[in-house]
Amino acid sequence: MKRNTLLYLLSVILLPLQTLSQSPDPAYKLIFGKTTEDIVVAKNYYLLSLFHNIPEVSKILSEDTTLMRIAKAKTDHLASSLNNCKDFRCYTTKMKFSEDEIFAIGERLFKLYKPGNALGRLVKEHLLRSGAYYIYQHSSPDSLLVKAWQQDARGVNFAIGVYAEGDKARYPNIDSIGYNTQSKRYPDLVNVVTNTVREECKNAALFFEPSLTYALRFIEINERLNAADYEPMTEKENAAAFKKVASVKWSNYKYRTIMVPGAGPDIAGVALSGEGMLRCRVAAYRYKEGLAPFIIVSGGKVHPYKTKYCEATEMKRYLMEAMMIPESAIIIEPHARHTTTNMRNSVRLIFRYHIPFDKPCIASTDKFQSIYITTVLDDRCKKELNELPYRQGDRLSETESVFYPSLEALQINPYEIMDP
Structure with a gap:
C-alpha cells in the first residue's frame, strides 16, 4: 500500500492527527449563489458549492489530472449511453459516484490539502465557521474535508x-x-435528460459537475427544488423580524422564541388545516402573555403530495389576520417536512438570526404532538438526522414544552433533498 494511501486511511478512518476546536460563527453568511439551483446545491451539498464558487479552489481541482480523469469518464458515459442504453438504469448507474471513485477523490483531496492553501482556507473559513458539517468537528482539517466530500457525494x-x-x-x-x-x-x-446534461457539461472543469448536474436535472423535473423556497428569507418573508432582533431587550423575556410546528391538510386545495389554525391560536396567546418576542412557524409544502401551499406562510397569514400578531414578531421556517426538522430548522434560524443561543425556547403545539416531542422525538432525530438538534427542558403545560438549541442543528442532511 502506498504511503499516502495509508496516511489517508489513518487520518480519515482511524486517528485524526489534529482535533479541530473552532466553533461555528453566527456571523458567517452562507454562500448561496444567485439562481434557484445554486441555493439547492448550497443547502444540500455545501462543499461542492464552495468548490464551484471559490476561484482559487476551483483552479486547484480543475488542474488535477486524477480528478480530470474521473470527470471525463462521467462525460464519456453521458455521450456513449445515448446510443448504447435501453434500460434506464444503464444511463443512471454510472452517473453516481462509485465507492471506488469516492475513495479515490477523497484521497486526492487529502493530498491536495495544505493548511495554507485554498483548500486549507476553505476548511477554516467556511466548513468550520458555517457548521454545515458539524458532526465531523473533531476530525483533523484534512479529514474534515474528505468527510464533507464523502457526505456530498x-x-x-x-x-x-x-x-x-x-x-x-x-x-x-x-x-x-x-x-x-x-x-x-x-x-x-x-x-x-442525459442528452441535456451532456450539453450542459461539455466544458465541465470540475470533477463533480456531470454527476451533480445529472442529479439536479431529475430534482428539477420532479418539481423538487423546494429547498430554495423563499430564500434569502432575511430579505423577504423574514425581513421585518430579522431587523427587529437587534433591538430586542432580551431581559424582558423568559424565553427566546415560541416554535409552532405545522400541520398540513390532507385535502388538496386547502391552504391551512384546522390543526394548524389551533396551534397558531395557542401560540399567539403565549406571545401575548409576553413569554417570548418571536413566534417561529415551521412547515414546508408537505401535505398532500406536491401541494402548492406552504404551512409556514399560511400560519403566518393566520397569525397576522386572525390573531393580530405583528409581522415583525413572526419568523417563517418554510422547509421542514417532519417534526424532527421543525425543531432542527428553527434552531438554525435562532443561530443564524443572532437570537441568543443556548437559552430556553418553547415548542407550542397541540397536546398530542407535544407529548410526542417530549417522549419520542429525541430517538427519531438521532435515527433520521444522525443528530439531536436541541436539548429537552421542562414541560410547561399540555401544549408547551421547553427546549434548548444545540449546534448539531447546523449539520446538513442531504438525504432529505427538499429539507436538507
Whole structure:
C-alpha cells in the first residue's frame, strides 16, 4: 500500500492527527449563489458549492489530472449511453459516484490539502465557521474535508437514486418520484435528460459537475427544488423580524422564541388545516402573555403530495389576520417536512438570526404532538438526522414544552433533498 494511501486511511478512518476546536460563527453568511439551483446545491451539498464558487479552489481541482480523469469518464458515459442504453438504469448507474471513485477523490483531496492553501482556507473559513458539517468537528482539517466530500457525494447518489431510479424516499407518501419508472416510455425520458446534461457539461472543469448536474436535472423535473423556497428569507418573508432582533431587550423575556410546528391538510386545495389554525391560536396567546418576542412557524409544502401551499406562510397569514400578531414578531421556517426538522430548522434560524443561543425556547403545539416531542422525538432525530438538534427542558403545560438549541442543528442532511 502506498504511503499516502495509508496516511489517508489513518487520518480519515482511524486517528485524526489534529482535533479541530473552532466553533461555528453566527456571523458567517452562507454562500448561496444567485439562481434557484445554486441555493439547492448550497443547502444540500455545501462543499461542492464552495468548490464551484471559490476561484482559487476551483483552479486547484480543475488542474488535477486524477480528478480530470474521473470527470471525463462521467462525460464519456453521458455521450456513449445515448446510443448504447435501453434500460434506464444503464444511463443512471454510472452517473453516481462509485465507492471506488469516492475513495479515490477523497484521497486526492487529502493530498491536495495544505493548511495554507485554498483548500486549507476553505476548511477554516467556511466548513468550520458555517457548521454545515458539524458532526465531523473533531476530525483533523484534512479529514474534515474528505468527510464533507464523502457526505456530498453520497447525497448526490441519493438524489439520483430517488428522483431518477425511483428508490424509496424517506417519506415516500410526500417525497417520492413523480414518474412511473416501469413505464415503457420512461427510458426515453431518461435519455432526454442525459442528452441535456451532456450539453450542459461539455466544458465541465470540475470533477463533480456531470454527476451533480445529472442529479439536479431529475430534482428539477420532479418539481423538487423546494429547498430554495423563499430564500434569502432575511430579505423577504423574514425581513421585518430579522431587523427587529437587534433591538430586542432580551431581559424582558423568559424565553427566546415560541416554535409552532405545522400541520398540513390532507385535502388538496386547502391552504391551512384546522390543526394548524389551533396551534397558531395557542401560540399567539403565549406571545401575548409576553413569554417570548418571536413566534417561529415551521412547515414546508408537505401535505398532500406536491401541494402548492406552504404551512409556514399560511400560519403566518393566520397569525397576522386572525390573531393580530405583528409581522415583525413572526419568523417563517418554510422547509421542514417532519417534526424532527421543525425543531432542527428553527434552531438554525435562532443561530443564524443572532437570537441568543443556548437559552430556553418553547415548542407550542397541540397536546398530542407535544407529548410526542417530549417522549419520542429525541430517538427519531438521532435515527433520521444522525443528530439531536436541541436539548429537552421542562414541560410547561399540555401544549408547551421547553427546549434548548444545540449546534448539531447546523449539520446538513442531504438525504432529505427538499429539507436538507
